[in-house]
Amino acid sequence: MAFPFDPFRIGPHQISNGLVMAPLHEITDQPFRKFIREIGGPGLVVSEMISSEALIRHARKAEQMMATTGEHPFAMQLNGGNPQSLAEGARLCEAAGADMVDLNMGCPASNVTKGGAGSALLRDLRLAESCVSAMVKAVNVPVTVKMRAGWDASQKERGEFLDFLKMFDAVGVKSLAIHPRTRAQGYDGHADWAIIARAVEAGTSYPIIGNGDVVEPVDAFRMKEETGCAAVMIGRGALYNPFIFRQILEPELAVTATMRIDATLRFFGILLELLEPREALHKIKKIGGWFTKGIPGGNHFRQNLHACNDAQVLIDILEDLRAQQAA
Numbered sequence: 001m002a003f004p005f006d007p008f009r010i011g012p013h014q015i016s017n018g019l020v021m022a023p024l025h026e027i028t029d030q031p032f033r034k035f036i037r038e039i040g041g042p043g044l045v046v047s048e049m050i051s052s053e054a055l056i057r058h059a060r061k062a063e064q065m066m067a068t069t070g071e072h073p074f075a076m077q078l079n080g081g082n083p084q085s086l087a088e089g090a091r092l093c094e095a096a097g098a099d100m101v102d103l104n105m106g107c108p109a110s111n112v113t114k115g116g117a118g119s120a121l122l123r124d125l126r127l128a129e130s131c132v133s134a135m136v137k138a139v140n141v142p143v144t145v146k147m148r149a150g151w152d153a154s155q156k157e158r159g160e161f162l163d164f165l166k167m168f169d170a171v172g173v174k175s176l177a178i179h180p181r182t183r184a185q186g187y188d189g190h191a192d193w194a195i196i197a198r199a200v201e202a203g204t205s206y207p208i209i210g211n212g213d214v215v216e217p218v219d220a221f222r223m224k225e226e227t228g229c230a231a232v233m234i235g236r237g238a239l240y241n242p243f244i245f246r247q248i249l250e251p252e253l254a255v256t257a258t259m260r261i262d263a264t265l266r267f268f269g270i271l272l273e274l275l276e277p278r279e280a281l282h283k284i285k286k287i288g289g290w291f292t293k294g295i296p297g298g299n300h301f302r303q304n305l306h307a308c309n310d311a312q313v314l315i316d317i318l319e320d321l322r323a324q325q326a327a
């Protein structure tokens with residue numbers, strides 16, 4: 001059988017394998033992307049969503065989200081519901097070095113949907129068309145989309161996502177990632193991979209990237225086989241196990257507790273390199289605990305992690321944890 005994660009294309013870009021790190025708000029920032037690329041595996045990495053409205057106001061936080069140090073290929077994701085703002089936001093992303101600009105049509109958070117952005121665009125095909133089309137006209141890099149299966153169960157059952165797929169073809173979208181939960185589901189229930197299979201069967205001119213509930217390497221193989229998608233996008237599974245992409249590519253790779261502790265130390269090192277110490281500590285508290293789930297002494301480490309306010313103390317705690325594994 002051919003290896004299922006072969007390279008695929010998004011517009012002019014050859015993506016080295018069919019594995020994509022999902023955009024995760026407040027997680028897939030510059031330090032996390034550097035970390036996950038260093039660990040290895042994903043052919044494509046996407047920024048966290050960046051508000052187009054905040055970008056055109058030159059809000060500092062939004063501008064910082066565009067920071068990149070020559071990572072390629074790299075997609076920046078925008079959220080917004082206004083075609084002019086999205087066009088301007090896309091231009092800013094292109095100027096900041098994005099190889100492609102993605103439109104978020106999936107975020108379920110009410111502070112995003114109440115402004116007509118994220119998954120709210122799934123309720124208005126014409127507005128969604130104006131938004132994507134304005135972005136396509138504004139930039140030379142490919143425009144891509146990430147969407148949910150619909151706003152709610154009834155919209156999903158009517159198969160309205162297929163109308164969106166046709167519209168994306170007509171306006172020149174270059175890839176589509178589908179997280180097949182509805183907005184109403186939030187993160188409950190399961191991702192309905194049959195929707196991804198239906199999207200693939202629809203025969204779009206652009207590749208379909210499947211997403212949702214890939215937690216173990218075996219799930220990625222199963223998603224490929226059950227849906228025929230061009231690539232698999234992984235979000236939360238890569239937080240539990242940042243080695244998941246490599247394990248898919250190198251099935252014999254055994255991930256030890258020591259490797260996970262070293263990865264946590266390396267992630268903290270990158271945070272300290274790129275952020276102020278206070279921010280680095282805040283981030284490691286938010287994300288670092290995920291990497292040590294299930295390892296001996298991991299619970300105790302996470303309690304210490306949350307109480308710790310000194311970078312060197314945290315490094316010492318991690319080194320002790322590593323020494324315990326060897327003992």
Ligand SMILES: Cc1cc2nc3c(=O)[nH]c(=O)nc-3n(C[C@H](O)[C@H](O)[C@H](O)COP(=O)(O)O)c2cc1C
Nearest residue numbers: 022023024025048049146179212213214234235236
């Ligand atoms: C903490 C968190 C933040 C997320 N942020 C974004 C985001 O900024 N943009 C986006 O398109 N999706 C976002 N998502 C959705 C994920 O990209 C992905 O579609 C979803 O988690 C399902 O994939 P998974 O089961 O592999 O995690 C987020 C999900 C989580 C859990």
